[in-house]
Amino acid sequence: MRLPATSDENTMHTLVEPHVAHNYSPLPVTAATAEGAWITDVDGRRYLDALGGYSAVNFGHRNPEIVAAAKAQLDRVTLTSRAFGSDALEPFCAALAELCGKEMVLPMNTGAEAVESALKVARKWGYDVKGVAPGHATVIVAGGNFHGRTISIVSFSDDEDARGGFGPFTPGFTRVPFGDAAALADAIDDTTVAVLIEPIQGEAGIIVPPDDYLPEVRRLCTENNVLMIADEIQSGLGRTGTTFACEHWGVVPDVYTLGKALGGGVLPVSAVVADRDVLGVFHPGQHGSTFGGNPLAAAVGHTVVRMLAEGTWQARAAELGEHLHARLREFVGHGVIAVRGKGLWAGIDIDPELGTGKELCLRLAARGVLAKDTHGSTIRLAPPIVVTHDEIDWLVERFAEALSS
Ligand SMILES: Cc1ncc(COP(=O)(O)O)c(C=O)c1O
Numbered sequence: 001m002r003l004p005a006t007s008d009e010n011t012m013h014t015l016v017e018p019h020v021a022h023n024y025s026p027l028p029v030t031a032a033t034a035e036g037a038w039i040t041d042v043d044g045r046r047y048l049d050a051l052g053g054y055s056a057v058n059f060g061h062r063n064p065e066i067v068a069a070a071k072a073q074l075d076r077v078t079l080t081s082r083a084f085g086s087d088a089l090e091p092f093c094a095a096l097a098e099l100c101g102k103e104m105v106l107p108m109n110t111g112a113e114a115v116e117s118a119l120k121v122a123r124k125w126g127y128d129v130k131g132v133a134p135g136h137a138t139v140i141v142a143g144g145n146f147h148g149r150t151i152s153i154v155s156f157s158d159d160e161d162a163r164g165g166f167g168p169f170t171p172g173f174t175r176v177p178f179g180d181a182a183a184l185a186d187a188i189d190d191t192t193v194a195v196l197i198e199p200i201q202g203e204a205g206i207i208v209p210p211d212d213y214l215p216e217v218r219r220l221c222t223e224n225n226v227l228m229i230a231d232e233i234q235s236g237l238g239r240t241g242t243t244f245a246c247e248h249w250g251v252v253p254d255v256y257t258l259g260k261a262l263g264g265g266v267l268p269v270s271a272v273v274a275d276r277d278v279l280g281v282f283h284p285g286q287h288g289s290t291f292g293g294n295p296l297a298a299a300v301g302h303t304v305v306r307m308l309a310e311g312t313w314q315a316r317a318a319e320l321g322e323h324l325h326a327r328l329r330e331f332v333g334h335g336v337i338a339v340r341g342k343g344l345w346a347g348i349d350i351d352p353e354l355g356t357g358k359e360l361c362l363r364l365a366a367r368g369v370l371a372k373d374t375h376g377s378t379i380r381l382a383p384p385i386v387v388t389h390d391e392i393d394w395l396v397e398r399f400a401e402a403l404s405s
Pocket residue numbers: 054110111112113115146147148149198202203231232233234235259260
């Protein structure tokens with residue numbers, strides 16, 4: 001392993017990007033190239049990517065199998081729109097449906113689009129199948145949720161940074177505390193068409209619910225003829241040591257929303273996956289996307305599904321995740337208040353006396369580790385699953401230095 005030179009975070013400059021909208025507050029690192037779990041910046045410094053594109057880079061940067069599939073498809077056909085067929089789409093959808101144990105796939109591009117699409121499916125299913133009075137469908141969501149940034153999605157967020165200044169909001173959503181099945185039971189009524197939930201809340205700080213929560217959500221949805229939609233955009237496709245985070249609790253939702261890693265770290269690919277009695281409610285003209293399911297995306301997504309079908313990525317994430325969590329737990333009571341997560345996904349609450357999450361991420365970046373903060377003093381880790389045991393130890397040593405500096 002070639003180690004990055006360390007530097008002082010005080011000498012790291014902020015990025016100068018006058019033509020880029022200021023909707024992010026990036027760390028002062030400018031990537032030039034990347035391979036596997038490592039990013040090299042424009043000055044040749046190397047960083048262990050412990051964020052992994054918020055789980056979009058599960059299989060490593062420029063994974064050779066995925067890049068080869070993309071290149072092969074680039075030489076054939078890349079975009080037809082859904083006005084015509086392509087020989088890549090049906091095999092991709094069939095394979096993804098099989099991976100999910102479902103019958104149909106609605107291919108989209110970004111995660112937020114998949115969530116929006118699932119909400120449309122749920123409303124349409126509510127009117128056409130469940131028989132909810134037109135215009136009255138409601139969807140129940142969880143407090144602390146993060147499902148993207150479109151108007152409808154921020155409409156049911158409780159994060160003022162995400163919502164503030166963007167009203168008027170889309171009606172038809174009820175929010176209940178995450179992890180509280182009794183509150184969910186109270187909120188369900190005849191207008192409820194779906195419960196939309198992250199099985200483990202990512203942006204909120206890798207919040208793992210109590211063990212009886214998701215089975216109870218499943219039971220309530222079944223009992224009340226309500227669709228359970230699991231947003232596995234960040235938690236799914238190997239990240240937590242299983243194909244889907246829901247598997248940790250033996251739960252199968254009615255609808256999956258997938259994204260991020262489905263694009264293999266190469267391009268945006270997302271999907272809504274469900275059985276025919278749910279996804280079949282869409283008819284031509286009722287939903288669409290010029291790029292959704294394009295041949296390039298389908299070739300990449302199909303490769304990702306093939307890679308996951310063997311279970312080796314999931315097993316690797318589980319094994320390395322145990323090591324990561326064991327090492328991180330050593331810090332509890334020594335600058336760290338709590339560590340949460342499953343598989344190669346960790347939320348670390350830093351003692352606020354030692355600095356903000358952002359400050360700690362700057363200290364980590366200066367030592368060659370890229371991570372991201374959330375909600376003040378929480379650090380998120382989601383390294384690519386190609387990361388090694390030794391690299392995790394190296395990361396943990398840098399974390400110890402950053403904590404004590
Ligand atoms: C659970 C979840 N859903 C949806 C999204 C939105 O995905 P995208 O940024 O691709 O729109 C995210 C992004 O972080 C997410 O974590």
